[in-house]
Amino acid sequence: MPVKIKIEKKEKHTRARLGKLTTPHGEVETPIFMPVGTQATVKTMTPEEVKETGGRLVLSNTYHLYLRPGHDLVKEAGGLHKFMNWDGPILTDSGGFQVFSLGPLRTITEEGVEFRSHIDGSKHFFTPEKVMEIEQALGADIAMAFDECAPYPCEKEYAVAALERTTRWAERCKRVHKREDQALFGIIQGGVFPDLRERSAKELLAMDFPGYGIGGLSVGEPKELMYEVLDQLMPIMPEDKPRYLMGVGSPDCLIEGVVRGVDMFDCVLPTRIARNGTVFTHNGKLTVRNAEYARDFRPMDQQCDCYACRNYSRAYIRHLIKTDEILGIRLTTIHNLHFIQHLMQNIRQAIREDRLLEYREDFLKVFNAG
Numbered sequence: 049m050p051v052k053i054k055i056e057k058k059e060k061h062t063r064a065r066l067g068k069l070t071t072p073h074g075e076v077e078t079p080i081f082m083p084v085g086t087q088a089t090v091k092t093m094t095p096e097e098v099k100e101t102g103g104r105l106v107l108s109n110t111y112h113l114y115l116r117p118g119h120d121l122v123k124e125a126g127g128l129h130k131f132m133n134w135d136g137p138i139l140t141d142s143g144g145f146q147v148f149s150l151g152p153l154r155t156i157t158e159e160g161v162e163f164r165s166h167i168d169g170s171k172h173f174f175t176p177e178k179v180m181e182i183e184q185a186l187g188a189d190i191a192m193a194f195d196e197c198a199p200y201p202c203e204k205e206y207a208v209a210a211l212e213r214t215t216r217w218a219e220r221c222k223r224v225h226k227r228e229d230q231a232l233f234g235i236i237q238g239g240v241f242p243d244l245r246e247r248s249a250k251e252l253l254a255m256d257f258p259g260y261g262i263g264g265l266s267v268g269e270p271k272e273l274m275y276e277v278l279d280q281l282m283p284i285m286p287e288d289k290p291r292y293l294m295g296v297g298s299p300d301c302l303i304e305g306v307v308r309g310v311d312m313f314d315c316v317l318p319t320r321i322a323r324n325g326t327v328f329t330h331n332g333k334l335t336v337r338n339a340e341y342a343r344d345f346r347p348m349d350q351q352c353d354c355y356a357c358r359n360y361s362r363a364y365i366r367h368l369i370k371t372d373e374i375l376g377i378r379l380t381t382i383h384n385l386h387f388i389q390h391l392m393q394n395i396r397q398a399i400r401e402d403r404l405l406e407y408r409e410d411f412l413k414v415f416n417a418g
């Protein structure tokens with residue numbers, strides 16, 4: 049069993065758990081936030097800088113790496129760890145979400161999904177078998193099954209069809225997944241319908257995957273609805289398997305997800321908004337590129353001890369961003385990754401001390417007041 053979770057402690061007043069996730073490339077603490085490295089790099093960061101901010105497990109993507117540079121090239125390079133010089137654990141998403149997000153550029157059949165590349169419009173066909181070939185070639189420690197993520201909102205019939213196809217595709221993935229040093233995770237679908245979520249979970253739990261993605265959320269539904277789906281789904285999830293809430297999220301969603309028993313998160317938000325000149329601070333978001341910061345010589349977040357906040361002012365970082373100096377978005381990225389990892393560290397400590405609900409209240413009172 050290459051990937052397993054050991055629950056160290058259950059928080060007294062919530063479903064939150066403190067755990068250790070063991071993988072072929074080392075052990076990481078959970079709950080964990082996993083920085084996204086779409087094209088085999090966490091944008092603008094060296095692996096050392098990702099580690100320095102607290103990143104321990106990074107994500108990459110089947111869809112993007114298949115199109116460029118090609119999974120065969122990455123395999124020839126010795127696999128994703130060697131290619132991107134990352135010696136910690138890696139998780140690859142199956143591309144299910146990406147090809148479904150392509151909208152009219154894709155056609156879904158029982159066999160698989162025909163889609164046109166967002167780069168040059170060339171035609172491609174992803175089947176569960178093809179995606180498993182790609183993910184095994186890339187060599188991540190955790191590979192997600194090829195699933196169908198239903199949009200929000202959608203008719204219940206659509207969610208049923210997507211759930212049933214996801215189950216059949218999970219079977220097909222499991223049948224051809226041979227790599228012993230790579231864990232295949234199933235992905236639970238079912239839209240925002242509690243009965244469908246339960247059905248999808250039960251069908252996939254019966255296949256005994258070493259861990260589970262919770263898919264089909266953070267697709268435009270109100271946050272409260274996402275929390276409700278988790279409230280209904282998490283009680284039927286096995287305690288001894290990692291739960292990975294896909295594509296989540298912002299600081300408030302991370303805390304609410306942990307409270308409900310989620311162990312793993314990924315989100316492009318911290319790195320994406322950083323490149324737009326927006327950073328998280330304890331008082332909420334701050335768009336450092338705005339004119340009001342032109343003569344503001346304070347750090348982005350006065351309570352932050354990251355490299356960017358220890359050495360540079362808002363005025364300087366605003367100057368860099370306004371003049372398209374690459375150092376600007378590197379500094380905002382360093383800060384945002386550090387901020388989120390520091391939040392996860394505080395959450396893990398609050399679990400240890402059985403005061404997660406107090407932490408949630410204190411953090412959100414200040415963060416949301418901003």
Ligand SMILES: CNc1nc2c(CCNCC3CCCCC3)c3nc(N)[nH]c(=O)c3cc2[nH]1
Nearest residue numbers: 086108109141144145197263264265266294295
């Ligand atoms: C943002 N919201 C959201 N994301 C979802 C994602 C993607 C999660 N992030 C993966 C990274 C994205 C950037 C490149 C590297 C991989 C989902 N993925 C799958 N397979 N299925 C979902 O239902 C699924 C559902 C998701 N909802």
